[in-house]
Amino acid sequence: MRIRLLIILALLNPNVFAVEGMWEPSQMGNLKKELKNTGYSGDADDLTDLFSFPLNAIVSLGGCSASFVSPEGLIATNYHCIEGSYLQFNSSEKENLFETGFVARSKSEEKPSAPGSSAYVTQSITNVTKAVLRQTENLKDDLDRYNKIESNKKSIIEQCETSDEIRCNVRSFFSGETYQLEKRLKIRDVRLVYAPPASIGEYGGEIDNWMFPRHTGDFALLRAYVAPDGSSKEFANQNKPYKSKNYLKISAKGVQEGDFVMVAGYPGTTNRLLTYNEVDFDIEEGFKGFVNFLKSGIDIMRSSTKDEDGSSLKYRGLISGYENYYKKISGQIDGAELFKVQDKANSDWLGFIDYLNEEGSKQEKESLGSLLSLIDDQKAKELPNYYYGNSRMISTAQRIYRYAYERTKPNDQREIGFQERDHENIVNGIKSLDYRLDKRVDKEIFINRLEKYRTFDGNLRRPQFSNYFQLDADFKKSKKIVEDIFSQKSLLDSAEDRLSLIDLSLDELNSIEDPFISVARILFDEQMEYENIAKSEASEKQRLKSTFIKSLRKYYKSIGKSLYSDANGTLRITFGNVKGVSLEDGITYGPFTRLEGINKKHSGEEPFDAPDKLMDLISQKNYGRYELESLGSVPVNFLCDLDITNGNSGSATLNAKGELVGLAFDGMLQTIIADYKYIPEARTISVDSRYFLWTLEKFDEARNILEELSLEY
Numbered sequence: 062m063r064i065r066l067l068i069i070l071a072l073l074n075p076n077v078f079a080v081e082g083m084w085e086p087s088q089m090g091n092l093k094k095e096l097k098n099t100g101y102s103g104d105a106d107d108l109t110d111l112f113s114f115p116l117n118a119i120v121s122l123g124g125c126s127a128s129f130v131s132p133e134g135l136i137a138t139n140y141h142c143i144e145g146s147y148l149q150f151n152s153s154e155k156e157n158l159f160e161t162g163f164v165a166r167s168k169s170e171e172k173p174s175a176p177g178s179s180a181y182v183t184q185s186i187t188n189v190t191k192a193v194l195r196q197t198e199n200l201k202d203d204l205d206r207y208n209k210i211e212s213n214k215k216s217i218i219e220q221c222e223t224s225d226e227i228r229c230n231v232r233s234f235f236s237g238e239t240y241q242l243e244k245r246l247k248i249r250d251v252r253l254v255y256a257p258p259a260s261i262g263e264y265g266g267e268i269d270n271w272m273f274p275r276h277t278g279d280f281a282l283l284r285a286y287v288a289p290d291g292s293s294k295e296f297a298n299q300n301k302p303y304k305s306k307n308y309l310k311i312s313a314k315g316v317q318e319g320d321f322v323m324v325a326g327y328p329g330t331t332n333r334l335l336t337y338n339e340v341d342f343d344i345e346e347g348f349k350g351f352v353n354f355l356k357s358g359i360d361i362m363r364s365s366t367k368d369e370d371g372s373s374l375k376y377r378g379l380i381s382g383y384e385n386y387y388k389k390i391s392g393q394i395d396g397a398e399l400f401k402v403q404d405k406a407n408s409d410w411l412g413f414i415d416y417l418n419e420e421g422s423k424q425e426k427e428s429l430g431s432l433l434s435l436i437d438d439q440k441a442k443e444l445p446n447y448y449y450g451n452s453r454m455i456s457t458a459q460r461i462y463r464y465a466y467e468r469t470k471p472n473d474q475r476e477i478g479f480q481e482r483d484h485e486n487i488v489n490g491i492k493s494l495d496y497r498l499d500k501r502v503d504k505e506i507f508i509n510r511l512e513k514y515r516t517f518d519g520n521l522r523r524p525q526f527s528n529y530f531q532l533d534a535d536f537k538k539s540k541k542i543v544e545d546i547f548s549q550k551s552l553l554d555s556a557e558d559r560l561s562l563i564d565l566s567l568d569e570l571n572s573i574e575d576p577f578i579s580v581a582r583i584l585f586d587e588q589m590e591y592e593n594i595a596k597s598e599a600s601e602k603q604r605l606k607s608t609f610i611k612s613l614r615k616y617y618k619s620i621g622k623s624l625y626s627d628a629n630g631t632l633r634i635t636f637g638n639v640k641g642v643s644l645e646d647g648i649t650y651g652p653f654t655r656l657e658g659i660n661k662k663h664s665g666e667e668p669f670d671a672p673d674k675l676m677d678l679i680s681q682k683n684y685g686r687y688e689l690e691s692l693g694s695v696p697v698n699f700l701c702d703l704d705i706t707n708g709n710s711g712s713a714t715l716n717a718k719g720e721l722v723g724l725a726f727d728g729m730l731q732t733i734i735a736d737y738k739y740i741p742e743a744r745t746i747s748v749d750s751r752y753f754l755w756t757l758e759k760f761d762e763a764r765n766i767l768e769e770l771s772l773e774y
Contacts (some may be wrong), residue, residue, distance in 0.1 A: 080623045081704055081739045083328050083633040087186070091623075095705060099636055102320030103186040108634055109185055114307040115719040119325045119632065119712075120285075121245070126414060127283070127325030130311055130721060131769045133205040134285040134303035135254065138309070138711035139726045139748075140262030143298060145378035147253040150175035150496055159377075162258035164763050171284055173253040173268045173296045175496065177489030179246040180285050181228065181534050181633050182305075189217055193231060194232035204593055207600035215473060215480070217668060221313035222482060223575035226293035232446035234626040236334060238601035238610040243631055248303055250286035251264060255766060257281075257756060258672060261268045264659065267384050271392055274654045274660060275698040275746055279726040282766065293371055307716040309713055310771045312720040313686060315637050315696065321699045323536055323636035324745070326712030328628035331736045334610070335407055338433055339736055344397045346391050350444040355387040357509060358550025365505040367507040372499040379497070389733055396734030416616045425612045432605035439598060441686045445521045453498050454553055457491060461559075462585060465567040470639045488563060495556045502548040508540055515539065525587035530578070549576040579679050621649050628706055637702040642744050644731050651703070653749070655694035656684075678759050685759060686774050687751035696749040703745040706736050714747040723747030 084092065089108035096105050107113055120127040125142035129135065148158045151172045165171040180259040193213050200206040214231040221229035221244055228247045231240050256262060263280035269275055285303035288294040316322060332340070362380050397403065417426060448458055464487055466477035479487075514522065515532035522532065531538045552558040552575050561571070562578075570578055617624045643649040656679045663676060664670045687695045705712065705725055714723035725747045728735075734744035754772070757763045 081706055081741075082623075083628050083635050083706070084332070084625055086130060086632060086634060087109060088623075088625070089634060089655050096636060099298065099638055100319075100717060101323070101520060101636065101706060102321075103719070111185060111632075112306070115309060115713075115715060116325060116632070117182065118305060118309050119183070121183070121630075121632075122251075122706065122711065123179060123329045125331075125710045126708065126725075127180065128325075128713040128721065129285075129305040129308040130282075131308055131406065131771070132304060133769060134281040134305060135308075135769060136251070136285060137721065137724060137753075138281055138283065139279045139724055140154075140256055140259075140281045141279055143253065143256060143283065144381065145174070146178040146499075147281075147283070148256060149378055153372065154374075157374075158256065159259040162761070162762050163256050164766075165254050165332045166283070166763075166765055171254050171375060174251050174253065177491040178251050180248040180251050181281070182248070183243060185242075185244040186357065186631070187244075188239065189242045190239045192410045193219055193451055199417075202597075203600040203604070204597040206604070207596040210600070211477060211609055213471075214240075215477060216522045217472070218482075220556065232289055232629055232631065233629050234258075235610045235614075235624075236606035238607045239353065241631070245292055246500045248285045249288065249293050250300050250627065252296075253281075254284050254286050254288060255282040255757070255761070255763060257654070257761070260667075260672050261675065261756065261760075263668060265495045265662070267388065268668055270385060270388050271652055271727060271733065273698075273700065273746060274658060275727070276654055276659045277698060277726070278752060278756055279524055279748045280756075291770075294408070308771075309715070309719065309721040310773065311750050311754065311773050312686045312716060312722045313751065313754055313774045315689065315749055316685075316699070316716055317689075317691065318639050318641070320639045321636070322635060322639055322703065322722065323711060323715050323716065324703050324705060324712045325632065326704045326705070326709045326725070327630055328633050329630050329708030331628040331706050333738060334613070335408060335737070335738075336433055336609070337403075337438050339440070340406060341403065342443075343737070344394070347440075347443060348394045348397075350395070351447065352366070354447040355383050355390070355525075356512075357382045357513070357611060359387060359508070359510040361506055362502065365502045366499070372502050375497055376502060382769075384561075386728065392730035394738070396731055399589075399731060399739070400734060400740055400742075402734055402738050404407050405676070412620075413613065413616050416619060417612060418616070420619075421612055424609060425471070428605050428608040429612070430533055431772050435598065435602055437525060437606065439602070441521070442521055445514060445517040447522065448517075449526070451510035451684050452503055453494065454500060454577050454766050455504050455507070455580055457494060457559070458575075458581040458624075459588065460487065460490070460585070461562045462567075462578060462581040462625075463588075464563065464571050465565060469567055480503060488560065491559050492556065494559065500547060500554065504543060504597050508543050511543065512536055516547060523587055523591060526772045527629040528574045529567060529761070545631075546576045546580065551575050551577050553577050587763060593749070597689065601757055628708065630708060635704040637704070640744070641699045641700055642742055643727070644729075644742060650700065652699050653689065653692055653696040655686075655692050656752075657694055658695060662758060672760070675756075675760055683759055685755060687755040689751065695751055695755050695771050697752045699749050700729075700744040700746060702741070703741070704735070704739065704743070716744075722750050724753070740742070752762055768772070 086109050090106050093105040118129045118134055122142060125138055127136045127138035130137045146463050193210055195213055197206050197209050217231055218229045222656050226247055228245050230243050233240055254585050257278050264277050285304045286300040289301055303477045307762050362376050366376045464479050467475040530542055552562055616626050639652050641652045642652050656762055657752045663671050684695050689696050709725050712725040713721045726744050727746040729744050732740050735743040757767055
């Protein structure tokens with residue numbers, strides 16, 4: 062066992078720094094010393110209370126973070142967080158909000174969001190581990206265990222959701238060692254208030270993405286609305302602005318180098334508690350495979366979309382997302398080598414192995430060995446799955462068919478995601494195709510992915526899917542099958558017909574002669590078979606990882622360290638200081654960039670095509686009240702040593718008084734491997750509140766918005 066464990070290593074990091082960690086609010090009371098050492102002068106216990114300032118001003122947009130910044134439901138977030146559901150949704154060839162930007166001069170001018178766009182405010186977080194794992198102790202079959210856990214979750218959620226404005230989720234922490242029930246208020250009417258033109262909000266584009274020095278105005282404003290009686294309702298003219306109990310003041314004074322800062326938001330995913338064979342696969346194979354997947358996707362979408370038929374606008378958000386991840390994963394490949402992540406993981410793991418061999422039980426050691434073997438088997442199937450499917454038309458048909466199938470069961474026995482509570486999300490997801498789907502482009506993407514999928518060994522591919530598209534024959538045959546499917550008229554072609562399919566029964570769907578519904582019907586049994594395999598493996602992995610985490614927790618305690626859960630989309634807090642950085646190139650980057658950097662980078666062509674008015678204001682040194690004296694200009698972006706990841710975009714960067722001094726929007730390319738292992742040199746890039754306010758005042762002349770904000774100069 063010792064040899065086996067030494068050969069297959071796990072990524073652990075017992076070296077906890079004061080600024081390391083994405084902490085749950087309930088943990089903040091235990092970090093008083095660390096908070097004080099970094100300059101926090103408030104009461105740490107205030108950061109544990111979800112109903113008090115500042116935490117009840119923090120908002121999730123479902124993929125991005127945000128915050129209330131006025132008593133009238135005004136929400137501050139990143140520009141890149143609103144591109145799809147707000148800017149793209151409200152844009153057309155005649156009125157392209159990416160080019161013009163948008164300023165609502167009054168509430169009546171604010172624009173609606175795409176169906177399904179919502180804001181969420183966390184109301185409570187409750188440990189429900191015992192309830193989730195109830196009656197699973199004696200279940201030997203992993204699929205039975207998985208289904209029992211899911212059944213328990215559904216029961217917990219049903220009891221929690223006492224009204225349609227409450228959304229509850231059971232979240233897994235520490236790889237399923239513990240479970241917590243997160244109760245959120247769902248605000249369904251969220252409107253666009255303000256966004257600069259893309260030449261400010263995306264300044265630097267993909268060239269500057271993940272880079273510093275940076276000069277991006279990545280800020281935007283939304284507003285939350287509720288019905289006159291205060292309940293959460295869909296968009297309606299009679300709705301009123303939501304009254305948040307607390308909101309953040311935006312600081313016009315900003316921060317100085319060395320100042321304390323913290324971020325409260327909803328980080329999505331980190332991988333610091335993965336086993337080493339998971340990390341080793343990701344760095345050696347997974348990253349490279351995913352980069353190739355993203356690059357080919359970018360190429361096919363760019364070559365297939367056209368301005369004249371509107372498809373470029375429909376796929377703008379998806380292309381941007383692919384490009385963002387492509388650069389991120391490429392940076393993680395380089396960062397893993399630069400910071401010797403695997404070597405350091407090996408060293409950290411050896412300490413754990415020594416502890417486990419001395420103090421661990423036979424069951425702990427055997428469980429870890431089984432876990433590592435299971436992961437090896439799972440990882441072998443990962444790369445082909447990138448290329449499986451990838452058609453929005455087919456996946457929509459499959460979702461409609463699955464929904465009809467699930468409705469043949471009692472509601473409490475349906476799969477999570479297809480219950481009565483999910484009907485609204487399913488409808489909104491299908492509505493979103495109106496501005497996100499072009500059938501011709503979808504076909505080209507699917508053919509591209511299918512051609513790559515067929516190159517994997519047959520035992521790694523789904524047999525029914527492979528047979529249906531004849532992937533073992535000349536690919537011309539496969540391509541013709543796809544061409545035939547997409548050339549036929551379908552009920553999925555129009556928005557009205559797509560929605561009509563949602564309410565059809567399974568028998569009614571089976572009687573329809575539709576090319577995409579037929580694909581969904583033919584592949585359904587195999588889809589369910591593979592889903593059950595995945596469920597069984599997930600249950601086994603959770604069971605084994607739970608034991609691993611318990612061992613790890615004991616080891617951390619033995620060396621006097623704290624263990625925090627990987628990010629999982631729940632509310633977290635991270636804290637540190639405004640600080641520059643020196644990296645491998647020998648260059649020291651100060652924490653701030655200035656307005657003049659925009660002029661210096663300006664070329665007149667995307668992505669360095671700042672608006673003429675902005676250039677004139679900068680040339681005139683029209684700083685107004687927002688100049689940082691030590692900088693001699695208005696600060697645009699700044700660095701701080703906060704520990705963030707995806708999902709933190711739009712998070713309020715707060716000073717020691719809880720004032721908003723910036724919006725976190727990016728990290729540095731060299732250090733984004735920190736998702737796998739904390740790196741002290743990692744930096745968060747925030748857009749400075751002074752640049753935000755300066756743009757509102759000088760460039761957009763948005764006096765109504767400035768008057769609404771509680772500013773202290």
